[in-house]
Amino acid sequence: MRSRARDSILPVTVVVLAIIALWYVFTVILNTPWQQSVYARADQVDVPVSQFLADVFAQQRPVLPAPHQVAVEFWNSVVNADPGTPRSLLFHAWITLSATGLGFIFGTLLGIGLAVLIVHNRAMDRSLMPWIIASQTIPILAIAPMVVVVLASIGLTGLVPKALISTYLSFFPVVVGMVKGFRSPEAIHLDLMRTYNASGAQVFWKLRWPAAIPFLFTSMKVGVAASLVGAIVGELPTGAAGGLGSRLLAGSYYGQTTQIWAALLMAAALSAALIFAIGGLQKITQKAMGAAA
Amino acid sequence: QDMYPLTFQLKWVNQGQFAGYLVAQDLGYYEEAGLDVTINPGGPDIAPEQVIAGGGADVITTWMAAALAARERGVPLVNIAQPFATTALEMVCSEESGVETTADFPGKTLGVWFFGNEYPFYAWMAQLGLSTDGGDDGVEVLRQAFSADPLLQNQADCISVMRYNEYKQVLDAGIPEDSLTLFNFADEGVGMLEDGLYVMEDRLEDPEFVDAMARFVAASMEGWAYAEANPEEAAEIVLANDMSGALTLESQVYQVNEAAALVGDSPALDVEAYEQTVATLLSAVSPDNPAITAEPEGAYTTVVTDAIE
Amino acid sequence: MNGWILTAVLVWLGAWGINEFLVRVRTRDRGAAMAINLLVPVLFGVTLLFIWEALVRGFSVPGVLLPPPSVIWARLVASIPNPIWADFQQTFLKSVLVGYAIGCGSAFIVAVAIDRSPFLKCGLLPVGNFVSALPLVGIAPIMVMWFGFDWQSKAAVVVVMTFFPMLVNTVAGLNATGAIEKDLMRTYAASYWQTLAKLRLPMAWPFIFNALKINSTLALIGAIVAEFFGTPVVGMGFRISAAIGRLQVDMVWAEIAVAALAGSLFYGVIALIERAITFWHPSVRGERGR
């Protein structure tokens, strides 16, 4: 496994470099109009290309900041800022991560619980599923402020409202995946259980659950990404309480594009780390379950 | 002795716009007045009127048009004080747009803030007799998001700005002031009162509450006075209350200065300005702009400001 | 007040009982079976709405916080011609459908490309995960910056949102093929594309449909939320946000109801296609599985 990790260093590097190169190209393309209007206002003509590039890569409010601008901002707000203060991205990442983690755990448990109900109870299957689906079509950002307001009026503020929104977004992929997973055992494997007159719980723990494990991990990967989105969405309406969401909001409110991108980078890094962690868990579990090497 | 607990809901995130309150809190003016105040920042999607209706706040700050609209929708808000005496809402048009006067508006794209902030704009368009459905004779309306970007990127011809915030962003971006055309809503005759203090009507029957409010307003005005005198320090206090870490001192000093300039000598509501706001709103009733349809009754009171004297 | 709440509880218990009875009815008549399959969720939903109505009235919740369904219904009916229909066209027919098609389509192609080349698999999958982990709320303002205020920027947000679930599921699905089935293709010296079309894709369908279903709701949320970051003055997200600001909460819920209905139908259509294509999968064929 370790050697496989090493094998992927080269490809990842190549792809990342390709993306960065492309990014620079787009930086030039997207920021040129503004740069030209600046030159026009200053009556500058025939600016040498080197000067032009230097200016394009050093704009205050670029449409697309150059990678190195984002990197500098990222570095400044991660390494050079005191992690105890709102100037530090780590501070915000931690706030968001705690809401994400809480929401993800709730969401996964809720999702599995609902899937169990749906698989074991016909009435639940028929009546619950359509409404679970409908619930997901409710635009969360629309009700997020109301959720925040309502919860605040009963005294719940801070982590809980965000975690709830995060739960709301993450339980769905888990329900869908786990219903499929719990129903994935072959008929003959279920028949075997029938011949033992195994109880519902026994069929569940000894057959449905292990058979659903591959589905669980795939769903959890999607679910954790959704959780993070939920936590960030939950931070938007109360834009002042900290977290990556409020950072994104403030960045766009005060026109600090580079700051938005740094926060985005942090959010993506968080998400990737969470997904990676789940992937690791998946490898370990599947190995313990005798998957072919 | 017992402190009177108060929850105060802002309309927007902590920034220089609310410097007076933040200063009063930070320097202990509220505490001295026997108040235990919690200031809840707002955000782009928090409607303070909804928060107070749900019992999440005792007093809120919001624009008068939004408050009157809420009152008509069954949230009995009452204005108890009006710290901001003048209007800071403006519309700014870029040089490229070619807009010099309101006569140039037809066929242009204008950025507007919604979420209860759109009433002045629709009143203005009604007054100018311009349709807001696009086309050559009307204007195209964009729901403008948080920043001044649509103007900088030429996505809109004109955008809404607050004098104390987005306008400075436009200038900071390097656009020379003389290339811009600025419309002040008050000058156009559609000015409406901005940040005022509102409470639920039934609470005013409680004399203790009225007394607490009087102390709250007085302490807040003290805060504003301090902020006006010490903008640097007030900006520092604002920054200390900013949980996003995105504000800069420079922008907040500017904002405190501009906001403090809006604060009148007395917190008492200027009834004439109130009546003008109502009249403007009523003159522009349309399906797009259903702020209020009838003259409001009892939408303001002077008991609190009277008690301060 | 207590009257409403008591009624709510009674109605709930009653409906539950009826549903438990209905799902146990065994009938050979296809029409009756279909009627039951439809009746059960409808009954459940109607009960839910009734409980909502009763609780709102029972506890006299202010209308600006949560209006009762009856008020929402009245608002919905009155507003369908204007503005709901226009909003629906803008958000669903343009942003959602276009974004969904491009997002799922491109993720599928990338998944196959990744699968094709071990180098890309090592390189693109982690980076792809990373890129698509960018949160929607951060992307939306940027997309508005790049693609303008109209539906194109919303579609772009939907593309980014739907990409990741589709990628992960397609890759997982393409790897789900059993050893013997693959060996069989090897013995035919089948080309990569033949194996893909005739073996690995059919095996991957259940996974792919998983993503298509999740994405159908995700796309709708994405498009609506993206409208919070700048739009022309039409669209479901615009209407919702503007209406909250004006405290027209009944309008908010009328739009949400339309969104929920459209989303559920969208999901339902995909689920039907899934049943038709993966009829052989134990989870579809295994009615015996309980």
Place this chain on the structure above:
Amino acid sequence: MINERRRAKGCKRLTTGTKVVEAKGLGLTFETADGPVHALSDVDLSISKGEFVSFIGPSGCGKTTFLRVIADLEQPTSGTITVNGHSPEHARRDRAYGYVFQAAALYPWRTIERNVGLPLEIMGYSKAQQTERIARTLEMVNLSGFEKKYPWQLSGGMQQRASIARALAFDADLLLMDEPFGALDEIVRDHLNEQLLDLWAKTEKTICFVTHSIPEAVYLSTKIVVMSPRPGRVTDVIESTLPRERPLDIRETPEFLAIAARVREGLRAGHSYEE
């Protein structure tokens, strides 16, 4: 606890001669997209306690389907069937039988020993009993040494033997075995045949056994049921006249050969192609 209950039942032995399986006018039709398939039609059969019944017949004649009906895995569409005097469902709930499927149906995430231990876990045997029974039955099918392997690491025949071990690990009075020895060579087959006869003699189990081998059917059974397809029905029921004690070389006796000839005859009649 469950275990205790089950074994208590087991002790209340039915006296020999009691009907274990009794089918009357049994029919089963599968509805498929292109019309009904008559898997079983008008099957009358009764099996007494302690019998060893072989089912033989061309592929697709309904042998598996019949076993599945007994096991309450398939619902007949006409006729009646009782198992131990009650409905098949009752028997299943009593854990009255062990079933060896035609395919091995091992759980891929369990090692061989844990696959064999599965019914024991479910029926609540103690850890010590589980260990002892797993070892004993794996020994019986000659798989000792493969306890820790996963199914995909075994050959086809080994998987089949593991599934036999799984059905023998707990004490069911009725064994339903669907071609258990199909993938095994003659030597192992002989060995397992003897083991099975041994077990049967010792425990008075009733065994329903599907096979394709005429000698195997004749060697093992007290009764041979010959079936024919489309629709699946019973064409002949042959009561064996061989003694219960059966050394391997009984297979060369004339009596044995006579029964085998009769079975072959019945089988041939059921086939659509005679040369």
Place this chain on the structure above:
Amino acid sequence: MINERRRAKGCKRLTTGTKVVEAKGLGLTFETADGPVHALSDVDLSISKGEFVSFIGPSGCGKTTFLRVIADLEQPTSGTITVNGHSPEHARRDRAYGYVFQAAALYPWRTIERNVGLPLEIMGYSKAQQTERIARTLEMVNLSGFEKKYPWQLSGGMQQRASIARALAFDADLLLMDEPFGALDEIVRDHLNEQLLDLWAKTEKTICFVTHSIPEAVYLSTKIVVMSPRPGRVTDVIESTLPRERPLDIRETPEFLAIAARVREGLRAGHSYEE
């Protein structure tokens, strides 16, 4: 097009006597979590064009593994093997063989006819040819009338026959068959044995055939390879002295019985339990 190319190759027939399979010191060890499993060890074997070779041996002795090595589905860990004078991979790419797996491995989303048509589609046969070949081979395995059924609607034996049909549908010169007739009764088996001999005689195919039935092995083969397990190796190679023409009643001749006895002897020697 592919089809044309393939058949052009097919025409360039190797002369009889050419080595089709040639293994020298072949070994294959599986590394498992609890130690290596020696599935094949030091196997020397050569199979000439047109031979019919049966593999027989206790379960787990490496028969399947050996077939998989020939088919380039498993890589040997020692020794060398050539197929048609080249590497197994070369032969696989040439579509030089048809393989019948021990499990049916039908695709559940295809009907029986489309399962049988699968290799034809892949190898680019025309629609008309496909229809004709599907009908012919399904007829051969006696599955006519089940064209439109899905695999899970067939009995175990029918599934196995469908998988045989699938391997016979295209013209490979080498057939690798892993217990193809395991789940079939004697009558069908006899029928298919004859069909297979017929096909073999007509087409000069080379056939490698795994079976557990000694009579079947002797009846069909020109060469019988007896294997024994742990480690899997070849213990005996018996060249059949029977004529190529083989009526069914050849099975009663003394010559036949002598060969069968020798095979049984070899088989018994490889088993760990003799009674």
